[in-house]
Every structure is written in structure tokens, then in C-alpha cells.
Amino acid sequence: MDPTDSSPINPLTQIQRRYNATPVQTPTRPARAALTIQPAPIDSPGNPLAPIKHRKQLRNGYEQSPKTPSYRPYSLNNPGTPRQKAFNISNPAGLQSIPALDPEQWNNLAVKSGVIAADAQLRGFQIQISNLVLMRRGDALLISPTGSGKSLTWILPLLARKEGMSLVVTPYTSLGLDGELSNKGDGISSLFVYSEQNSQQDFEKAATGEMLVIYVCPEMLKSPSFACLIHSASWRGRLSAIYIDEAHLVHQTHTWRPSYSRIYQFRKIVGLDTPLIALSATCPELYRHSLLTFAGLRMDYTLINHGNFRPELSTIILPMLYDITSFLDIAFILPLGTREADLVPTIVYADDLELLTKMFWWAFSRAASMGIPTHAIDIIHSGLSVRHQELCMNDFRNGITKILLGSSKISAGINFPGVKRVVQYKCRDLRLPNFDQRRGRGARRQGETAVGMIFVEPSMKLGGDFSVENPGEQDPGMIELVQSDECAEAIIQRHLDNPRHNRDPSYNCCNRCDPSMQPGREYEWVEENPGPSSAFPTTNKSTTAQRELIYDKLAAWCLQHWRSYRKAKWPSYGPKTLISDSDLEELAAHTNKINCIEDMRRYTHIVHWKDLSTPLFESLQGICQELNLLPPAPEIVIAEPTVNQPPQKRRKTTEKRKPEELAQGEMIIDFQ
Numbered sequence: 001m002d003p004t005d006s007s008p009i010n011p012l013t014q015i016q017r018r019y020n021a022t023p024v025q026t027p028t029r030p031a032r033a034a035l036t037i038q039p040a041p042i043d044s045p046g047n048p049l050a051p052i053k054h055r056k057q058l059r060n061g062y063e064q065s066p067k068t069p070s071y072r073p074y075s076l077n078n079p080g081t082p083r084q085k086a087f088n089i090s091n092p093a094g095l096q097s098i099p100a101l102d103p104e105q106w107n108n109l110a111v112k113s114g115v116i117a118a119d120a121q122l123r124g125f126q127i128q129i130s131n132l133v134l135m136r137r138g139d140a141l142l143i144s145p146t147g148s149g150k151s152l153t154w155i156l157p158l159l160a161r162k163e164g165m166s167l168v169v170t171p172y173t174s175l176g177l178d179g180e181l182s183n184k185g186d187g188i189s190s191l192f193v194y195s196e197q198n199s200q201q202d203f204e205k206a207a208t209g210e211m212l213v214i215y216v217c218p219e220m221l222k223s224p225s226f227a228c229l230i231h232s233a234s235w236r237g238r239l240s241a242i243y244i245d246e247a248h249l250v251h252q253t254h255t256w257r258p259s260y261s262r263i264y265q266f267r268k269i270v271g272l273d274t275p276l277i278a279l280s281a282t283c284p285e286l287y288r289h290s291l292l293t294f295a296g297l298r299m300d301y302t303l304i305n306h307g308n309f310r311p312e313l314s315t316i317i318l319p320m321l322y323d324i325t326s327f328l329d330i331a332f333i334l335p336l337g338t339r340e341a342d343l344v345p346t347i348v349y350a351d352d353l354e355l356l357t358k359m360f361w362w363a364f365s366r367a368a369s370m371g372i373p374t375h376a377i378d379i380i381h382s383g384l385s386v387r388h389q390e391l392c393m394n395d396f397r398n399g400i401t402k403i404l405l406g407s408s409k410i411s412a413g414i415n416f417p418g419v420k421r422v423v424q425y426k427c428r429d430l431r432l433p434n435f436d437q438r439r440g441r442g443a444r445r446q447g448e449t450a451v452g453m454i455f456v457e458p459s460m461k462l463g464g465d466f467s468v469e470n471p472g473e474q475d476p477g478m479i480e481l482v483q484s485d486e487c488a489e490a491i492i493q494r495h496l497d498n499p500r501h502n503r504d505p506s507y508n509c510c511n512r513c514d515p516s517m518q519p520g521r522e523y524e525w526v527e528e529n530p531g532p533s534s535a536f537p538t539t540n541k542s543t544t545a546q547r548e549l550i551y552d553k554l555a556a557w558c559l560q561h562w563r564s565y566r567k568a569k570w571p572s573y574g575p576k577t578l579i580s581d582s583d584l585e586e587l588a589a590h591t592n593k594i595n596c597i598e599d600m601r602r603y604t605h606i607v608h609w610k611d612l613s614t615p616l617f618e619s620l621q622g623i624c625q626e627l628n629l630l631p632p633a634p635e636i637v638i639a640e641p642t643v644n645q646p647p648q649k650r651r652k653t654t655e656k657r658k659p660e661e662l663a664q665g666e667m668i669i670d671f672q
């Protein structure tokens with residue numbers, strides 16, 4: 001029998017299809033009671049939003065292991081090093097408490113200094129925190145949506161006092177640089193002290209500045225150089241307040257970023273009279289407890305919790321359908337045939353550097369094949385130099401880069417205008433507050449909307465390696481978010497301890513409530529009538545010599561195809577842009593696993609799939625036949641129907657049955 005027989009009742013295909021069919025199952029869903037996350041006791045193991053294991057630290061592309069510092073944190077004099085002196089600044093007396101301003105006074109001040117537009121108003125929390133700082137009346141924790149203007153809280157008190165300094169502890173270099181460049185209002189200057197900007201002049205500026213915002217990362221804060229400032233009583237006296245930006249990181253990173261677990265030592269030196277203001281968009285109860293322990297936040301702090309509900313953000317959660325390294329699940333970010341001007345500004349997060357790099361090359365070649373300038377795609381991660389990261393972010397901010405692929409380097413707090421999509425590619429090891437922070441990069445300007453998407457890999461899907469009851473080291477909140485069929489927004493709000501808000505019926509919350517929000521799957525492929533392609537039987541495994549021969553023949557075919565059909569149309573593209581060498585090698589190595597056109601997807605990254613897949617498959621099929629790699633056609637035995645035969649006893653499926661034992665309509669298909 002011809003294995004490529006295309007008759008609609010090809011028994012071989014029927015059997016294969018039935019064998020491959022996924023059994024229909026009702027997905028088992030954990031009982032509602034099990035999904036309700038109780039506020040966990042602080043020390044209970046495996047509590048929701050628990051910190052996870054150590055993450056890789058990279059510097060200039062190399063992994064770094066955390067080192068015990070060679071100095072005593074926050075200490076001026078260390079054994080074996082030259083004695084250092086604290087700055088002796090001939091400043092006037094330390095800052096004193098001054099009376100609060102009323103909202104009208106604050107608004108006038110903010111408009112006059114140019115920090116808000118003439119027709120805008122300050123928000124309640126900005127005024128509340130600024131007054132608390134002016135009066136030096138204790139500490140505060142502000143939980144407020146990303147992009148709601150938390151940074152004004154370290155500028156406004158300086159504008160009101162016309163003197164003093166705000167010290168902002170910032171987690172990332174990028175965030176410090178971003179803060180240093182942003183609009184600060186008349187008379188305010190800023191300085192970011194970090195590894196590449198820590199000269200004597202910088203410290204002198206930090207020591208003597210007035211109306212100055214000093215940004216510093218926690219590592220620099222505890223260094224001996226910074227100790228010269230910290231141990232100067234006159235400098236401490238000039239501090240208007242200490243701000244811990246992205247304060248959720250104290251909880252999330254204290255296990256692998258010890259600088260965050262030692263801020264309390266700094267607080268001890270500065271004293272409790274200088275207000276400490278912690279700011280975050282997501283700070284559930286457990287996180288708040290860590291601020292008391294590790295950052296030295298006063299027990300009687302004022303909590304201002306506006307939650308992080310942003311109705312301009314929607315959520316889409318989708319399981320991955322394709323191989324992770326094929327990136328076909330996110331092909332919609334670069335739709336075939338699109339032009340540069342039509343690309344939607346998108347951030348794609350992937351936390352595995354290797355995967356991120358692969359994704360970059362996939363997007364890069366896909367863009368190139370469509371004639372989109374390659375500057376439209378860029379990648380950012382901690383392995384790049386600070387300067388490189390800076391350029392990267394400027395290009396994205398200015399709209400030169402349309403699609404930015406990155407790791408946690410595209411951190412919370414960085415403001416990019418116009419981002420419409422934030423895609424999380426794989427979610428293992430990610431915690432729900434992180435996702436919430438990440439999707440918060442979208443819709444940062446008034447009137448914009450954006451969508452946060454998670455593509456869930458098989459191990460995190462329902463029925464995968466984890467469940468809410470058995471989360472392992474994963475965040476149960478994240479597991480519930482990706483595995484439940486409940487409204488995604490409701491799950492996020494519940495886990496983040498956000499205050500209740502009135503739901504607007506027109507709000508597009510998630511794809512579970514409105515499935516029409518899902519992006520089109522560009523590669524959706526439905527076989528209605530099995531054609532010759534799926535009748536191609538499994539080939540025998542080839543030898544190395546055969547694989548090389550297949551590769552050569554495929555390369556020759558590819559060249560021929562290019563000459564005949566492509567060369568005249570796209571003279572600037574060579575045959576290797578059609579199908580890369582590595583794709584051809586993969587195909588040659590896996591001929592025994594390629595039974596139909598779709599099977600080739602697993603081994604290739606062909607951009608012009610629609611045009612090339614059929615001729616390529618036919619060529620591969622021809623080569624296999626030529627090399628006798630196809631198995632002999634299966635023997636099909638159709639038994640004579642027997643009438644009124646008594647029912648047969650069930651046998652083990654491995655046992656061979658004789659034709660005469662078959663019931664009416666049964667047949668034997670024997671793959672020799």
C-alpha cells in the first residue's frame with residue numbers, strides 16, 4: 001500500500017489520529033476552601049508570597065557569587081585600611097520640625113516650581129506624606145499604584161523648606177539614573193551615588209548640597225565611602241527624610257541581597273527622629289513585617305494603603321501551546337507583514353538569560369526578514385554595562401526601540417511612556433507582586449490602557465508540577481493566578497491585600513471574564529482532512545553519514561529554491577535567510593521524528609513558514625525515500641466478518657490476536 005495514499009478513509013491515519021487524541025477530561029480544580037489564602041503567621045513555612053531561593057547575580061555577563069564584604073557595613077574605620085574621617089560640614093543647625101501646609105499651599109508651591117501642570121492637583125497621599133516629613137512626625141509606609149507620583153514625596157518637602165536633603169535608597173542602577181534625570185522642579189538638584197559615580201567630588205556634593213535628592217543603592221549605602229557621610233552629625237542633621245523606594249524588595253531580596261537586610265543598622269546610626277518613608281505599589285502584610293525587621297521602620301508607622309488597582313490595566317493568562325524556544329506563542333508581538341510604524345510598544349520579560357538571548361535572536365531575525373529595522377528590537381539585562389543599559393532605556397523611552405526584551409532590569413519605577421503590552425514569558429519562580437509590578441510598566445500616561453500577559457509553561461499549568469496545595473518553592477499566589485479559572489484581577493487584588501474598590505462594569509479585567517481579549521494565534525493550524533503529509537510514516541533512524549547526506553541534499557534544495565523563487569524578488573537575502581544552517585542540521589538529525597509538516601516546527605525557526613513548509617517537507621520526504629529511510633508500508637489485514645460470534649474475553653493489549661479471533665468490523669494493523 002502506498003504510504004502517501006490520500007484517500008479520506010486511510011485506515012493508517014485514522015488509527016494514528018485516534019491514538020494521538022488527548023483524552024477529554026474535566027480539569028480537576030482545587031476546592032474553593034483550599035484556594036482561600038489565610039493571612040499566614042509570619043514564621044510559618046511555605047506561606048503565601050514566600051521568598052524564593054537564591055538567584056544568579058551577574059556582572060558584565062559573568063555570574064558572581066555573593067561575597068562577604070571586606071569591611072564592616074556602615075563602619076568608618078575598618079581593620080587594615082587607612083583611617084577615614086567623617087565629613088565635617090560647617091552647615092547651619094539641623095533641620096527642625098515645621099508646621100504642615102494646607103492643600104492649597106502645597107498645590108501653589110508645586111505649580112510654581114513646575115513639578116505639576118498648572119491645571120493639575122496634588123494627590124492626597126503626596127500632601128499627607130510631605131506634611132509628615134515637614135513635621136518630622138514618625139515613619140510611614142505608602143502603598144500606591146505604580147505611576148501615581150510617589151517620587152514627588154521626596155521633592156515636595158525640600159521645595160517647602162528650601163533647604164535640606166532627601167536620601168532615596170533605590171534598588172537598581174537604572175532606577176537611580178532615571179531618578180537623576182527626571183524633572184525635579186525649580187531649585188532641586190539630584191545626585192546618584194553608585195559604583196561608577198563615587199568620586200571625592202561626588203561625595204563632597206552629597207555632603208554640602210542643599211535642596212538635593214541623593215539616590216543611593218543599598219550596597220553603596222553600607223560602603224566605607226558612604227560611611228564618611230553617615231558618621232557626620234551635621235550631614236545627618238540636614239536629612240529631611242530617608243526614603244526606601246520599591247520597599248517590597250526588602251522582603252523579596254533580603255535572603256540573597258544582604259544589603260537590604262542591613263538597612264536597620266543605618267537607621268540606628270541616623271536615629272528615629274529623621275522620618276523613614278517606605279514606598280511600594282505592592283506590600284502585603286508579610287512584606288510589611290520585613291520592613292520592621294530589616295529596614296528599621298518604626299513600629300508606630302503610618303500606613304497609607306491605596307492598593308495597586310489600576311483600571312487601565314487588563315490581564316491575559318494563556319498556557320504555552322508551542323515549544324518554549326520556538327517563541328511562536330508570542331509571535332503576535334511581531335505579526336508577519338507588519339511595518340515598523342505599526343509595532344505595538346511592548347516589554348517582554350524572561351528571567352532566564354539564555355532564553356532571553358534566544359528570544360532576542362528570534363525576534364531580531366524575524367524583524368529582519370520583514371524589513372523592519374533591527375533597532376526596533378532591543379535586549380536589556382544585568383550582564384550589560386551600566387552605560388549600555390542606559391542607552392537601551394533611552395532608545396525605548398524615545399520610541400526608537402519598539403520591543404524591549406528584558407529581565408528584572410526593567411524594574412518597577414522606571415517610566416516608559418506608551419507601553420501597551422507587558423508580556424511575561426514563563427512564570428516559574430516569579431511571585432505575584434513581581435508580576436503586578438511588571439505589568440505596571442504599561443499605561444503610564446493619562447488615558448492610556450495596557451495589558452499584562454503571562455504565558456504559562458507546562459510545569460506551572462494545572463496538572464503540572466505544582467498546585468496551590470503543593471506549591472514547592474513557588475509562590476502559591478502565582479500558582480493560583482495561573483491555574484484558577486476565577487477572574488485574574490480578583491485573585492491579584494486579594495493576594496496583594498488591596499483595599500476594595502468599586503468595580504466599573506465597563507472595565508476589561510481579564511481574558512477569563514472576556515475571552516475575546518486573547519491575541520490571535522498566528523500559527524493556529526487545523527487539519528480538517530488528513531492529507532498526504534500526515535500519512536508519511538515514521539522513518540528509520542539515520543546514521544551520521546546519512547544525516548550529513550540529508551543535510552547536504554537539503555542545503556542544495558534550499559539553494560535551488562532560493563535561486564528559482566526568491567533571488568529575483570529579494571536579491572539582498574541569501575538562501576540562509578530562508579532556512580538557517582542550524583535548522584537544516586536539526587531537520588537532518590530528526591528525520592525519524594518528522595511525520596508531518598507540523599512536526600518540523602519543533603526543530604526549526606522558519607520565518608516564512610507558510611511559503612516554505614510544504615516544499616521543504618516534500619523535499620525532506622523525497623530525500624528519505626531516496627536514501628531508503630522510510631520503513632516498509634504497514635501490512636493491513638482485514639478479517640472476514642463472522643456472524644453471531646460469542647463475545648471474546650479481554651486480553652492484554654500486548655498479546656497478538658489471530659485474524660480468525662476478530663469480531664465483526666475489527667481489523668489488525670501490523671507495523672512490522
Ligand SMILES: [Zn+2]
Nearest residue numbers: 487509510513
Ligand atoms: Zn476578570
